[in-house]
Amino acid sequence: MKYVRNRWTLVTIAAAAVGSLLTLAISAGSVFGQDQAQDHANEYQAAKDRKDQPNEYQTAKERSDQDRKQYADKVRETYNFRFGKDKLFIPGTMLVQGDDFVQPGAFPNATYCAHCHQEAYSQWRQALHSNAFRTPFYRASVNILINTKGIEFARHCDSCHNPIAVMAGGLTEDSKVDRKMDQDGLTCATCHSIQKLQSIKGNGGFVMGIPSVMVDEQGNRIPGEVPYDEILKHTDRHSQAVMQSFYRTPEFCGACHKANLPNPLNDYKFIRAFTAYDEWQNSKFSKRNPLTFYSGDFTTCQNCHMKRAANVLPDYGAKNGTFASHRWLAGNTAVPFYYGFDEQLEKTIAFLRSGNYLNVDIVALKKAGEDKMIAPLGSVPFSLEPNNLVEALVIVQNKNIGHSLIPEVRDLYEAWMEFTVQDSGGKDIYHSGYLKPNGSLDERAHSFTNRPVNMQGEFVDSHKVWTIHSVAYDNSVQAGRSVLVRYQFRIPANISGPIKVTARVNYRHFRQSYLNNVFGPDHPAYPVVEIASRTRTLNIGKNDPIQADAGDNADWMRWNNLGIGYLDQLQYADAINAFNEVVKLRPDYADGYTNIALTEIEWEKYGSARAGIDKALALSPNNARALYYSALLERRAGHSDAEIADLVEVVRQYPDSRDARRELGISYYQQHRNNEAMEQFSQLQRIDPDDLAAHYNLSILYRRAGMKDEAAEEQAQFVTKKFDPGAPTYSLDFLRKHPEISTESVPWHMHTDEKHDMSDPVSASVPAPVPVPAQGGAQ
Amino acid sequence: MQKLFGLRKASLTWTVLACVAFIPAMCKAQDSHCAWFNDATASGFLNGAVTLDLETAPGDQSICTFTNLKTAKDYSTLRIMVQPLKDTTKAVTSHESLCTSAPNVMKGIGNEAVSCSADVGYSRGEQVIGRVRDRLFIVTVSSTMGQDPSMTRQLLQEKTRNIAEQIAGALF
Numbered sequence: 001m002k003y004v005r006n007r008w009t010l011v012t013i014a015a016a017a018v019g020s021l022l023t024l025a026i027s028a029g030s031v032f033g034q035d036q037a038q039d040h041a042n043e044y045q046a047a048k049d050r051k052d053q054p055n056e057y058q059t060a061k062e063r064s065d066q067d068r069k070q071y072a073d074k075v076r077e078t079y080n081f082r083f084g085k086d087k088l089f090i091p092g093t094m095l096v097q098g099d100d101f102v103q104p105g106a107f108p109n110a111t112y113c114a115h116c117h118q119e120a121y122s123q124w125r126q127a128l129h130s131n132a133f134r135t136p137f138y139r140a141s142v143n144i145l146i147n148t149k150g151i152e153f154a155r156h157c158d159s160c161h162n163p164i165a166v167m168a169g170g171l172t173e174d175s176k177v178d179r180k181m182d183q184d185g186l187t188c189a190t191c192h193s194i195q196k197l198q199s200i201k202g203n204g205g206f207v208m209g210i211p212s213v214m215v216d217e218q219g220n221r222i223p224g225e226v227p228y229d230e231i232l233k234h235t236d237r238h239s240q241a242v243m244q245s246f247y248r249t250p251e252f253c254g255a256c257h258k259a260n261l262p263n264p265l266n267d268y269k270f271i272r273a274f275t276a277y278d279e280w281q282n283s284k285f286s287k288r289n290p291l292t293f294y295s296g297d298f299t300t301c302q303n304c305h306m307k308r309a310a311n312v313l314p315d316y317g318a319k320n321g322t323f324a325s326h327r328w329l330a331g332n333t334a335v336p337f338y339y340g341f342d343e344q345l346e347k348t349i350a351f352l353r354s355g356n357y358l359n360v361d362i363v364a365l366k367k368a369g370e371d372k373m374i375a376p377l378g379s380v381p382f383s384l385e386p387n388n389l390v391e392a393l394v395i396v397q398n399k400n401i402g403h404s405l406i407p408e409v410r411d412l413y414e415a416w417m418e419f420t421v422q423d424s425g426g427k428d429i430y431h432s433g434y435l436k437p438n439g440s441l442d443e444r445a446h447s448f449t450n451r452p453v454n455m456q457g458e459f460v461d462s463h464k465v466w467t468i469h470s471v472a473y474d475n476s477v478q479a480g481r482s483v484l485v486r487y488q489f490r491i492p493a494n495i496s497g498p499i500k501v502t503a504r505v506n507y508r509h510f511r512q513s514y515l516n517n518v519f520g521p522d523h524p525a526y527p528v529v530e531i532a533s534r535t536r537t538l539n540i541g542k543n544d545p546i547q548a549d550a551g552d553n554a555d556w557m558r559w560n561n562l563g564i565g566y567l568d569q570l571q572y573a574d575a576i577n578a579f580n581e582v583v584k585l586r587p588d589y590a591d592g593y594t595n596i597a598l599t600e601i602e603w604e605k606y607g608s609a610r611a612g613i614d615k616a617l618a619l620s621p622n623n624a625r626a627l628y629y630s631a632l633l634e635r636r637a638g639h640s641d642a643e644i645a646d647l648v649e650v651v652r653q654y655p656d657s658r659d660a661r662r663e664l665g666i667s668y669y670q671q672h673r674n675n676e677a678m679e680q681f682s683q684l685q686r687i688d689p690d691d692l693a694a695h696y697n698l699s700i701l702y703r704r705a706g707m708k709d710e711a712a713e714e715q716a717q718f719v720t721k722k723f724d725p726g727a728p729t730y731s732l733d734f735l736r737k738h739p740e741i742s743t744e745s746v747p748w749h750m751h752t753d754e755k756h757d758m759s760d761p762v763s764a765s766v767p768a769p770v771p772v773p774a775q776g777g778a779q
Numbered sequence: 780m781q782k783l784f785g786l787r788k789a790s791l792t793w794t795v796l797a798c799v800a801f802i803p804a805m806c807k808a809q810d811s812h813c814a815w816f817n818d819a820t821a822s823g824f825l826n827g828a829v830t831l832d833l834e835t836a837p838g839d840q841s842i843c844t845f846t847n848l849k850t851a852k853d854y855s856t857l858r859i860m861v862q863p864l865k866d867t868t869k870a871v872t873s874h875e876s877l878c879t880s881a882p883n884v885m886k887g888i889g890n891e892a893v894s895c896s897a898d899v900g901y902s903r904g905e906q907v908i909g910r911v912r913d914r915l916f917i918v919t920v921s922s923t924m925g926q927d928p929s930m931t932r933q934l935l936q937e938k939t940r941n942i943a944e945q946i947a948g949a950l951f
Contacts, residue, residue, distance in 0.1 A: 136889075136911075139948040174812065178823040182948070183941055340886040518951060519890050520912040522867065 056226075057216040064106065064210060064223035071103040075169035078176065080152045083264055089166050091265040092159025094204035097195060101169040104181050107211050108225045113188040115228055119315035123326040124188070126344035131335050132185030133162040137412075137510060140518040141463040149466065151175075156265050159204030160256035163190055167208060189213075192242040197251055199689045200277060202258030212241045235316070250280055253301040257408070260690070263720055266466040270690075270721045273465060274410070276301075278688065279403035281658070283479035286402075288656035288687075290624035292480045293564055293591065299402060304355070305330060331406075331413065333527045334509040349529050352507060357401045358532040359551070360503050363558050364393040365538075376558040383542050387493045391750070394419065394503045395561045396448075397482040397553070404476040405448050405505075412463055414511040415531070416447040418504045419751070421489045424497030430489035432751045433506070439525055440512040443740040446485045446751060448505075450474035451741075457733025462517045470727040472734045473745035484565025486750045495540050504533030556585035556592075563595060569747040572603040590620035598629050606636050624653045628660060635667065643667050651680075658687045665697060674701050692721055813843035815949040816859060816942070821845035824920065824938045825855045826929050839863050855922035855930060859946055862915045870915050874908045877917070882908070885940070889916070889947035894936065897921060905935040907943035911950035918943040 079101075083090035088101065096102055110130070114121035124130045132138065142157050151171050158166045162185060170177035181187070195209035212221035214230065215237045222241070231238045246252050254277030261271040282289050284296035302324070311323040327344060329351040336344035364375035365382065368389035374382040375393070384390070396417065398405050406413045418433035433445035441447070451472040452460040460468050477483050491499065508528045515523055534549075548554075553561065563578030576599050583592040597612030610633055616626040631646035647664040654660055665680030678701045681694040688694075695718035702711035735742040743749040811818070811831050821829045825847035832844045845857040864870050871891050875882045878895030885892040885907065892909030897919045904921030920939045922930035 134944060134948055136948070136951040140951040143949070143951060175817055176819050177817070178819040179817065179945065180820065180823050180941075182945060338887060520867070523890065 055216060057218075057220045057222050060222050060224060061220070067103055068098070068100065068106070068210070072101040072169070074176070075101045075172075078172065078174060079169050080150075080172040082150070082152050088169070089155050089159060089204075091153065091156035091262050092166060092204045093198065093201050094159045094163060094166065094206060094208060095198065096167055096208045097210060102164075102167040102208075102210065104164050104168040104170075104177065106224065107164050107181070107187065107189040107193070108213060110184055110187045110189075112225055116231070116316045117188075118313035119311040119323050120188070120317060120326045122313055126336060126339070126341040127327045128330070128332050128335060129186040129191075129326075129328060130184055131339070132160070133158070133165075133182050134185060135335050135338065136518050137334055137338075137514075144462055144464055145466065153265055153466070156203065156262075160259075161185060163204065163208065166204075191247070194247075194252070194255070195244070197246060197255055199686070200251060200254050200258065201689055202254065202256065202260060202275065202277070203262070204256060205258075206255040214238050215240045232316075248300065248302055250277060250286070250301045253277065254280075257301070261465055261468060266468070268469065269724060271468055272690070273468075274408040276403040276407045279407065279479055281656075281687070283402050285479070286656075288654060289659070290628055290650055290654045290657055291659055292625075293560070293595070294480055296400075301402065304402060331507060332509050333529060334515075337527055345527070349527070352529050352531050355400050356551070357399065358405065358505055359395075359397040359399045359553055359561075360505060360532045360534040361395040361397065361553060361558055361561065362392055362501055362503055362534055362536050363395045363562050366391040366393070375562070376555050377536060378546050378548065378552075379555050381542070381544055384491060384499075384538055384540050386491055386495050386540060388491045390489055390491060392419070392487045392489070392501060392503075393562070393565075394485045394487065395482050395558070395565055396477060396485065396503075396505060397561050398477040398479055401479055404478045406476055406507075409463060410450045410474070410476060411452050411460055411465075412510045412514050414441060414447065414449065414508040416441060416445045416449075416506055417485055418445070418502075418506050419485075419487050420500075420502045422500045422502075423492070423495060424499070429492060429499065430487070432487060435528070438512070438521075439515075443738075444751060446475070447744070448476050448483075450476060451731075451734065453730045453734040455730060457730050457737060459734065461513055463514070469724075470730040470734075472731040475744060481568065482561035482564040484562065484569060486748075488750055488752045491540065498537050498539045500535060500537050502533060502535040505531045507531050556582050556589070559585065560592070560595065563599070567595075567599050567602070571748060572599050575599045588619065590616040590623055590626060593619070594623070594626045594629060597626075597633075601629060601632060606633055609633060622649065622653075624650045624657075624660075628663070631663060631667070640667065640671055644671070655683075656687050658684055658691065661687065662691065662693050666693070669697055669701070674704060677701055678705070690721055692718060695721065813845070813859065814841065815861065815946050816843060816845075816857075818845070820945070821857050822847070824942060825857055829857075836860075849924065853924045855920070855924060855927075857942065858917075858919040858921075859942075860915075860917045861946070861950065864910070864913045864915050867910060867913055870910050871908050874915065874917065877906070877908065879904075885909070885943075888940070888943050889950070892943060892947070894940065894943075896932075901925070903930065903932065903935065905932070905939040907939050909943055909947055911947050914950050916943070916946050916950060918946055 086099075088099070089095075110121060110124065138161055142154050142161075145157065146154050151173060155166050155171050158171060162182060164181040164187070165171060165177065165179065168177045168181070169175075170179060189211040193209050193211040194206045196207035198205040198207065209221065210223045212223050214222050214226045214234065216222055219240065258275040258277040259273040261273050263269055280286055280301065282292075284292040284294055285299040287298045305328045306324045306326070308322040308324050310321055311318045315323055317323060327347060329348055331348070331352060333345055333348050336342070336348060362377055364373050364377055366373050367384075368391070374380060394417065406415045416433050419430070420428060421430040422428055432442065434442050436442065452465075452468040453470050453472050454460050454464075454467040455469050475483070485503075506528050508526060510526070515526055559578050559581040563575045563582065566572075566575035566578055576596055579592055579595040579599065582595065583589065586592055593612040593616040597609040597616070600606070600609035600612065609629070613626050613630045613633060616623060617630065620626065627646040628650050631643045631650070634640075634643035634646060644664070644667050647660055647667055650657060650660040651664055661680050661684040665677050665684060668674075668677035668680060678698065681698045681701070684691050684694040685698075695714045699711050699714035699718055702714060731745075735745055811833075813831060813833065818829055818831060821831070825845060827847040827849070829845040829847050832846070834842045834844070836842060840860055840862045843859045846854055847856075848854045871893055875893060875895070877897065878893075879898045880896035882893035882895040885894050888907060889909040889911040892907055894905065894907045897904035897906040899921070902921045902923045903925060904919055906917060906919040908915070908917050910916070918939055920935050920942065922935065924930050
């Protein structure tokens with residue numbers, strides 16, 4: 001018995017020991033090497049030193065391939081293949097050369113690059129790209145997705161926010177991946193390893209290569225790190241490995257600055273999330289759209305967001321003492337504010353105010369009871385009396401932004417108009433767009449944002465984009481367009497001195513409700529930046545014309561912008577009146593006549609529209625914009641040949657015009673010229689792979705051509721991307737619950753002079769946000 | 780019968796052996812998740828294979844302790860404690876008594892955070908005490924291997940900061 005007991009004791013001890021060893025083995029096996037890139041550098045040098053190796057490229061490549069295979073085999077053992085065995089990164093779009101997982105150690109660390117690129121590293125560390133994953137603003141939202149749907153769904157977001165983690169197979173339950181990469185978000189080797197772009201779908205629409213910082217003499221990419229002295233000996237081979245010509249194109253940025261919510265993410269249907277790329281493509285800066293109201297020079301994303309500037313730190317990438325900025329300055333003040341990156345914050349604020357991006361114009365006044373409009377304000381005489389009820393018309397022109405205001409995730413950002421009327425003592429007579437003591441924005445403010453809603457008709461807060469079913473309204477200002485905002489106020493009966501009217505566009509990253517969700521209510525006030533403003537002083541009594549400010553638009557453009565504002569508010573008669581003022585001031589301006597015509601086309605006054613187009617074409621023969629609208633009129637009149645001829649000319653001038661390609665495709669389709677129609681819709685898909693007309697028409701055309709599989713695919717794409725006719729019910733539900741902002745969904749609405757309710761039930765523990773006044777802007 | 784019993788006995792012995800052998804591994808497989816940090820990342824920071832102990836403590840504290848055991852005397856540990864807070868005011872400062880050096884206020888970690896030393900005997904340690912909304916967290920990295928160049932005070936501080944950032948990120 002004693003023997004048995006001893007024997008069992010021994011067995012138990014032995015078993016426990018084996019178990020512990022197994023545990024250790026499992027733990028050890030779970031640690032995937034982080035320093036493989038460095039190992040490669042050592043190996044590279046060793047291979048060069050040895051004579052028996054064919055060359056350093058083959059050694060490094062073989063080693064890299066072996067490492068990758070071993071790594072990927074291990075990841076596959078526990079990876080969640082919810083979306084299919086061959087769909088490693090769905091719901092993201094990214095692809096990787098070799099179609100397999102990549103060990104994170106294959107990506108050289110940013111500090112490796114910093115050895116020679118100190119300026120780039122220093123800028124990148126404070127920039128959004130390096131902080132794309134780690135910030136609380138991102139984590140708070142993606143954590144909700146992980147905790148409610150599962151970490152595998154976060155591949156959709158992390159494809160752009162933390163692609164190395166996605167490629168490493170780290171987005172799975174019980175991941176065995178060392179998440180050291182989290183602190184670097186998009187590191188140097190992420191962008192500089194992209195080898196190809198997929199069609200412009202977004203959601204990470206790139207093809208990643210295995211990182212390499214040098215090619216060999218034959219141009220083969222050498223994986224991993226190589227010693228610095230080797231790079232310095234062959235800088236041309238370094239450039240060949242890390243730079244691609246398409247890195248300088250907007251399409252490169254579009255790989256991530258365009259996003260949709262696909263069915264695998266939301267279990268609903270394809271929904272467009274945001275598309276700064278498409279907005280750029282439709283802007284004057286792309287030179288691809290003949291229909292813009294104004295023209296401009298070709299300007300890429302990089303031209304604005306990666307401007308060259310004198311480098312402060314040594315950097316081998318600098319040319320003539322300047323370096324293309326790796327700060328990617330844009331609108332995000334929250335991240336540098338949170339991390340204390342003062343330089344980035346200061347430069348971001350300066351960027352927001354630079355470039356003449358917006359023009360704010362108090363363009364007109366209307367006194368109650370009088371039909372005549374006082375416009376353009378400042379250029380015509382007028383008088384004001386005490387107790388006048390006055391309507392002020394304010395134009396915000398998106399003059400030089402290559403995308404909308406606000407771009408991208410509008411549910412999180414906040415841009416709004418603050419409008420004040422003050423007496424000579426600085427006392428408010430009227431104030432719209434103020435911040436409450438708890439930091440939240442006056443609900444009745446005119447906000448350049450949208451309101452996504454879920455199935456319950458509630459605002460989708462905390463960026464739970466997978467629950468979006470509809471958008472209650474979208475008041476963003478598209479590139480090149482102008483919006484008209486109306487305010488009404490009463491001049492006090494006892495007014496004595498002049499009144500000061502100010503309209504300013506403020507921006508806050510992020511909206512207060514989101515900041516509260518991320519941090520709770522006890523966070524510091526986040527910066528509010530005044531992007532642009534205009535102040536006018538109005539006398540009680542007589543007002544003579546005054547000289548324009550340096551930043552003011554010319555009067556013809558002020559009328560033009562007012563016309564655009566009216567047009568978008570469906571006020572066609574007023575729009576035509578405004579455009580008529582344009583051609584009075586600029587009879588040589590062909591677009592003025594086209595603007596009259598396009599308004600009449602929208603108003604279905606096709607007969608009179610012809611005159612405007614003819615006048616425009618007389619002034620500017622072959623004007624693509626006029627020809628496009630001419631084609632629509634020819635179609636209406638049944639002149640198919642003229643219609644097609646006009647559109648062919650537009651396409652010749654603008655081969656990447658999605659509108660012209662679409663209309664020409666329709667024209668050919670209607671004429672039963674199927675092959676030519678197919679060609680146009682295929683070209684349209686090259687420009688915009690999500691165009692509904694292309695999907696719909698191609699599904700029919702392919703079927704007629706006997707291409708059943710292609711037809712079925714186009715049909716399926718059309719079905720998932722088409723508008724859900726039931727969706728507006730969610731929006732209506734939301735608007736019904738929120739009468740305080742429901743007027744914002746109406747194109748024509750007035751912000752009226754009402755008593756402000758400053759009492760707020762929310763704790764006053766949040767300090768009021770610190771306004772950052774703009775430079776100048778006041779009269 | 781005896782032969783059969785002998786067979787059964789032998790089988791039983793091996794079955795028990797196998798079961799006991801796998802108990803630690805199975806327990807680990809079932810309960811080895813630290814909610815905020817995985818083993819692989821801990822291994823990376825502690826420079827070697829780790830074991831994980833999970834515990835709960837009064838005040839709804841949840842504690843993950845990763846240990847890289849070289850010898851009985853030479854080891855490094857990463858301890859992560861998370862606790863819900865009823866009152867967030869002074870949550871961090873009230874825990875500064877755990878510091879063995881003057882606390883330094885940190886930027887970019889949670890709602891608020893401080894870093895300080897956490898030396899115990901011959902074990903050198905660094906910690907971050909922080910808060911995310913209504914949850915307190917304390918991250919401590921310590922090592923008894925004073926001569927290990929990867930566990931210098933400066934590197935311990937760096938590791939602790941990076942880990943604290945990840946913990947705060949998971950808590951947001």
